[in-house]
Amino acid sequence: MSFRIVVLAKQVPDTRNVGKDAMKADGTVNRAALPAIYNPEDLNALEMALHIKSKIKGAEVIILTMGPPRAAEIIRESIYRGADGGYLITDRKFAGSDTLATSYAISLAVKKLAPYHLVISGRQAIDGDTAQVGPQTAEKLAIPQITYAEEVESVDEKQITIKRRLERGVEVVRTPLPALITVHSSAPECRPRQAKLLMKFKHARTVTELQEEVRDYTELYIKRPYLQIEEWTVADLHADVEMLGLSGSPTKVKKIENVVLQQKETVLLTDADKDIEGLMKELISAHIIG
Amino acid sequence: MNNLFVYCEVNEDGLVADVSLELLSKGKKLANELKIKMEAVVIGNEIHDIEAQLYPYGVDVIHLAQEKRLFPYTTLPHASIVVNLFKEEKPEIALFGATSVGRDLAPRVASALRCGLTADCTSLEIGNHTENKTQKEYINLLYQIRPAFGGNIIATIINPDTRPQIATVREGVMKLEIFSKSFKGKLKNLSLDKYMKEDDFMVEILERHIEKQKINIKGAQIIVAGGYGVGTKENFALLHQLAEVIGGEVGASRAAVDAGLVDHARQIGQTGVTVRPKLYIACGISGAVQHRAGMDQSAKIISINNDPKAPINKIADYTIIGNVGDILPKMIKFYKENSK
Numbered sequence: 293m294s295f296r297i298v299v300l301a302k303q304v305p306d307t308r309n310v311g312k313d314a315m316k317a318d319g320t321v322n323r324a325a326l327p328a329i330y331n332p333e334d335l336n337a338l339e340m341a342l343h344i345k346s347k348i349k350g351a352e353v354i355i356l357t358m359g360p361p362r363a364a365e366i367i368r369e370s371i372y373r374g375a376d377g378g379y380l381i382t383d384r385k386f387a388g389s390d391t392l393a394t395s396y397a398i399s400l401a402v403k404k405l406a407p408y409h410l411v412i413s414g415r416q417a418i419d420g421d422t423a424q425v426g427p428q429t430a431e432k433l434a435i436p437q438i439t440y441a442e443e444v445e446s447v448d449e450k451q452i453t454i455k456r457r458l459e460r461g462v463e464v465v466r467t468p469l470p471a472l473i474t475v476h477s478s479a480p481e482c483r484p485r486q487a488k489l490l491m492k493f494k495h496a497r498t499v500t501e502l503q504e505e506v507r508d509y510t511e512l513y514i515k516r517p518y519l520q521i522e523e524w525t526v527a528d529l530h531a532d533v534e535m536l537g538l539s540g541s542p543t544k545v546k547k548i549e550n551v552v553l554q555q556k557e558t559v560l561l562t563d564a565d566k567d568i569e570g571l572m573k574e575l576i577s578a579h580i581i582g
Numbered sequence: 583m584n585n586l587f588v589y590c591e592v593n594e595d596g597l598v599a600d601v602s603l604e605l606l607s608k609g610k611k612l613a614n615e616l617k618i619k620m621e622a623v624v625i626g627n628e629i630h631d632i633e634a635q636l637y638p639y640g641v642d643v644i645h646l647a648q649e650k651r652l653f654p655y656t657t658l659p660h661a662s663i664v665v666n667l668f669k670e671e672k673p674e675i676a677l678f679g680a681t682s683v684g685r686d687l688a689p690r691v692a693s694a695l696r697c698g699l700t701a702d703c704t705s706l707e708i709g710n711h712t713e714n715k716t717q718k719e720y721i722n723l724l725y726q727i728r729p730a731f732g733g734n735i736i737a738t739i740i741n742p743d744t745r746p747q748i749a750t751v752r753e754g755v756m757k758l759e760i761f762s763k764s765f766k767g768k769l770k771n772l773s774l775d776k777y778m779k780e781d782d783f784m785v786e787i788l789e790r791h792i793e794k795q796k797i798n799i800k801g802a803q804i805i806v807a808g809g810y811g812v813g814t815k816e817n818f819a820l821l822h823q824l825a826e827v828i829g830g831e832v833g834a835s836r837a838a839v840d841a842g843l844v845d846h847a848r849q850i851g852q853t854g855v856t857v858r859p860k861l862y863i864a865c866g867i868s869g870a871v872q873h874r875a876g877m878d879q880s881a882k883i884i885s886i887n888n889d890p891k892a893p894i895n896k897i898a899d900y901t902i903i904g905n906v907g908d909i910l911p912k913m914i915k916f917y918k919e920n921s922k
Binding site for chain 2: 422425432465466467468542543544545556557560561568573
């Protein structure tokens with residue numbers, strides 16, 4: 293039996309580089325202006341999985357990602373870096389899922405990949421920063437969780453020893469397998485794409501993507517069936533629709549407010565000496581400093 | 583209506599963590615508004631006089647679980663105790679610190695109870711809700727308020743149909759306030775066999791190094807904070823110089839931390855520390871909502887930015903348009919010349 297590592301990875305809008313055109317005139321977010329990227333800590337997770345794969349004979353790394361059809365990019369990107377394959381969980385019925393409904397769907401997909409030894413994901417995704425899906429998936433799988441992993445100290449078929457990064461220190465813990473690990477950004481960065489894998493898999497597509505291709509891939513796919521990326525829908529997961537999307541999400545968004553700042557009475561200064569000196573004198577005489 | 587519960591973290595010295603005391607301070611106000619009681623869950627070992635520690639915050643009931651294996655924290659036994667206790671007590675609201683412990687524990691608990699959870703709230707309020715489709719009325723829900731989507735919006739989250747309504751809050755967000763020094767509640771020792779099982783101890787802690795907090799930006803009266811606009815480590819050194827001269831601490835925005843200009847321990851904002859100094863000097867910080875959430879209660883704010891349109895200027899008392907690299911040396915110079 294091979295040693296199976298499942299990596300949970302998410303495609304996210306790059307909220308770290310919100311440019312000026314990312315906000316529309318009415319103050320709402322212009323999603324189209326934000327590039328879709330591989331969630332940074334999920335790349336740390338992929339690296340940890342590939343590292344473990346190199347330590348254990350016959351280990352394989354399988355990517356699971358949930359999102360719209362274009363999220364298949366995450367699977368290709370992972371394969372270019374050394375993953376063995378992946379599945380895209382995609383269905384309109386997932387729309388509106390909060391972390392609880394998401395972890396339910398993901399846990400069903402992980403169960404479909406049983407027997408598995410490790411489930412590894414980033415600590416959190418930059419679009420929500422909740423860090424909830426990892427622990428909630430572990431709970432649904434009834435396996436232990438090790439959060440904020442920074443380094444694998446040792447691993448074999450039965451157990452793994454992990455160094456965790458805490459707020460004010462570190463901790464080394466050992467857990468039997470299977471277990472779920474969430475990886476902290478201080479863990480090693482992901483290795484780059486390999487040219488050989490990029491060439492081999494650049495035509496890997498999901499069924500949905502193939503339908504949109506102008507070129508006919510039929511013959512290529514008969515010769516190279518490994519290029520097919522499988523999509524899993526609600527039906528494939530035998531999921532209870534009531535536990536997905538808005539109906540399966542206990543949290544509701546009551547209100548979204550665009551942040552409109554009321555201009556305070558601000559004193560506008562330049563970098564001229566007299567302005568700065570005046571300010572410092574004022575702060576000193578008001579006993580704010582000094 | 584059932585009660586409000588706060589999960590209290592205990593540190594190496596057997597003391598309840600500040601973040602938990604802050605949650606108790608806020609929790610008491612919410613509980614009073616709802617006319618319900620506040621209960622605390624304390625799990626650990628060798629905990630220092632817990633009644634004396636917690637009653638001043640207005641805790642009506644302390645649920646105490648003490649055993650050698652319950653400290654340091656591991657996920658499974660703490661989750662089992664909290665989940666089983668909540669199944670019995672059916673809290674209306676449950677609050678956790680958004681710490682390494684709380685962010686590990688709360689989602690596991692919420693998943694087991696199939697409840698809603700909102701992470702890193704910057705404000706908690708009580709309010710009503712009418713469901714659009716069904717016109718169903720909900721009275722006295724917990725509004726869980728947090729910045730979302732890159733901080734460009736503020737979202738109010740509710741959990742209309744599931745209980746408890748669970749939220750995590752970062753350290754420093756809520757104010758620490760004693761309710762009454764003479765307040766007395768009651769202590770309940772939990773019989774542990776009922777709440778946890780042997781399997782919960784399958785994860786072992788082999789080593790642990792916890793450092794005392796070295797950087798204390800939460801308590802600083804003056805903060806010189808830098809953002810991505812500071813640009814270089816050399817310019818960041820200027821922030822340190824100014825902070826040293828005027829007796830302050832250096833803080834940072836997330837962008838500066840992500841760019842590797844400064845250590846994460848100095849991060850101010852929704853996913854960092856919340857501060858309320860008497861002077862906040864924002865250098866090259868544009869002022870996304872998440873950052874402002876961590877500093878907008880500062881008494882005086884100075885923004886130094888070469889972008890006159892930076893959002894932070896709108897909440898600043900003084901805005902200096904120009905480059906950080908030019909302005910900070912002048913501030914240091916004129917401070918030295920004018921202070922005695």
